[in-house]
Amino acid sequence: MKNSYLNVLFGLIYLSLIGCQTVGSDSTEQVVSQKLQKEALNSDLAYELVESLTVEVGPRLAGSQQDLVAVKWAELKLKSLGFDKVYKEAVQVPVWHRGQTKASITAPFPQPLVITALGGSIATPKEGIEAKIIRFDSLSALQQSSSDDVSGKIVFIDHVTERHKTGKGYGKSVGGRAKGAIAAAEKGALAIIIRSIGTDHDRMAHTGMMRYKDGVNKIPAAAMSNPDADLINAMLKRSKDIKIKLQLSAENQGVATSYNVIAEVTGSTKPDEIVLIGAHLDSWDEGTGAIDDGAGVAIVTAAGKLIQDLAVKPARTVRVVLYAAEEVGLIGGKTYAKTHQAELEKHYIAAESDFGAGRIYQIDFRASEQGYAALSKLSQPMTANGVVIGNNTASGGPDVSMLPSMGVPVASLRQDGSDYFDYHHTPNDTLDKIEPAALQQNVAAYAQFAYLMAQSTIELRPIATK
């Protein structure tokens, strides 16, 4: 009712603008952008969605029972919102089970440690692994070390994650999590425990995906909390001979079927051309997946719903994609790119929301240089929502990051991530970390973005090389 009323109201405003003013060719876009912003900032839908997902589904690790509960939740929710189309596409996902996790310092000063298994890690033997540790400042320092020093030990990478609005500290330290086990095993280590990739001082360890490499021994991998890493450093000042005992019962359990869940607002004049806004439906298993990525799911769904409810649909189809299994290797994103290979040339632009619920302060694009210049003008209505136009070097978000290499333009709607890595991949990823007003600002930005892109007459291809 409310939306219908607003549609009529804005329709009248639009007509009055047409009738009374000298307007440029983008007046419709300006007016509808303003309407979308206003509606988004007055809507509780996104908060209701992320509340529903975290309360009624909760943690939803790819390939788990709860992952399929989340898929069902998404289908029902998208259908209930009245999208033109709702469907799902199968994705084969690796199944990993965390099991039990335990660690302690056994010498020189016995103390329990707070750790978490890294995603994909194998188990230790049941009795655990007990060995001396060797500390490195960074993955790079480990890679440059001698096997003589590392062999038979537990590697401790002590990289510190810096706090930045952009989140760039994560990129600097995450290599130690992803590739540390390979580098350590190549030098004969028995296991690896990294300092958590996180900016907090909470005694919670941050999980996240790690990798093995064919031909290199697989060793167990874990992360300890920042205060635990501080504790180890304090002990290292007293003695180089620190022993740790590590027990993990984690298990890789093969492959299961999950789903990308998709909703569409059918374009009015170019229905086969796609503007994609995505987020990922899976989460890690320790929090309730509120900021990662319940927020993104809520933002793009609520943005899509605002466009669905427009009296006049935009030219192109707006496709909301809720990806499967992002956390365990961008599996949903990669599968989408494959499944939709033939259709990728019809993808006008794509963007993913996967950085919590902090306010969006900038939009970056990745398109042709001429296209970018024109987009900068077209996107001006977004500045009223606090979003400045940035640059032409976007990557678009994890699940769409492979698309530029396939010729698809992308955009990155940059969120303030100052506190994102305080909670990321920990039990602390819960609903209370989301500020409702900031979530609304995100919805406004995505709704404006999707609408403007779906209306755009700008040629974005071929995209510029970075």
Next chain:
Amino acid sequence: MKNSYLNVLFGLIYLSLIGCQTVGSDSTEQVVSQKLQKEALNSDLAYELVESLTVEVGPRLAGSQQDLVAVKWAELKLKSLGFDKVYKEAVQVPVWHRGQTKASITAPFPQPLVITALGGSIATPKEGIEAKIIRFDSLSALQQSSSDDVSGKIVFIDHVTERHKTGKGYGKSVGGRAKGAIAAAEKGALAIIIRSIGTDHDRMAHTGMMRYKDGVNKIPAAAMSNPDADLINAMLKRSKDIKIKLQLSAENQGVATSYNVIAEVTGSTKPDEIVLIGAHLDSWDEGTGAIDDGAGVAIVTAAGKLIQDLAVKPARTVRVVLYAAEEVGLIGGKTYAKTHQAELEKHYIAAESDFGAGRIYQIDFRASEQGYAALSKLSQPMTANGVVIGNNTASGGPDVSMLPSMGVPVASLRQDGSDYFDYHHTPNDTLDKIEPAALQQNVAAYAQFAYLMAQSTIELRPIATK
């Protein structure tokens, strides 16, 4: 070396004051107070002590192996600091083992919960207890409820702990933790899980002591984190029929011997009269006991050391008492009062530091009204350290709280506890939560307090009724 040098320096300043100024009868106290403040604010000793205790001993639950490690640590540390006397006194302490703790919501929306066992709780049957929950706003609401509603259920007390500088929010909600199991069992409940007594939004549960009552059925007791309590409330909006499964393997294991560890600076003219400054050596088992009460141990030890190093010792003996087993029922404090019963009339005044490392903003006393008025003047040198003189209704801190009823005056050095209950009794009680400069300010206040009280000629008894 540094201290000797400073003693000479301040001695010279003192002599110059005596020689050149018209001074009141408390000049010595003023000058020495200034010296103690300056030295405390320039000393790293307290931080080194709490760092050493948390790194080299860590968690030290009363009656555990690590509790005796802590006792040994304290004895050696106090001896190495050169106190006139160092000794220990046996304390019989209850032994409780946390065991494994697990809980989950099993209906209507299955999710794991983050909980902790409350200290002293019995175990559940091995297969756990699974039952519907019933929610109460407060202990009082539970006490007023009908057995018909509570019987056969798991009680959930949803009291919220308010944030205050004084920490008074704790006092308002802690009854639910201490007495909730008794009230719930009296109405036929199977178990109790409270919202954590904590002001944070971290997904960490706060432990702490609970009680049983003779003649009332013992039921398992636990606390859930604040975000988990929020989650349950969100579910209760959807359905009143929430089921929780609780598994605890906690165990009460009888009694063990621990120790109050005591150091003294022998008084120069009234060595049999005592000024007691205390803290407790034991901690909960989940953090490293940095703020509770490693900070207090460090503060009173460093304060005592500053007095030990004075060229001229104060009149009365300053006794530093590191109490055993505070967390599990003020056992060290009660034992001290019994052991020293005959000597209590010689206790001039007592105070305990047990509220973290926030700055001291006020000192309250509990003495005769005339004594309080005179103490207010005597304590003026403390105001230069940011400590205002408060009132005459102090309780003195947990382990000395029983002394006023035995006629012993006490003081409360009030700390800013705004964030104390964010970390209290959780894994987050770690060294990084202590601000070194605030710790120094505490040492200055305790050193000044102990010195001034040891020099005082004021009669403090009989203490006023509250």
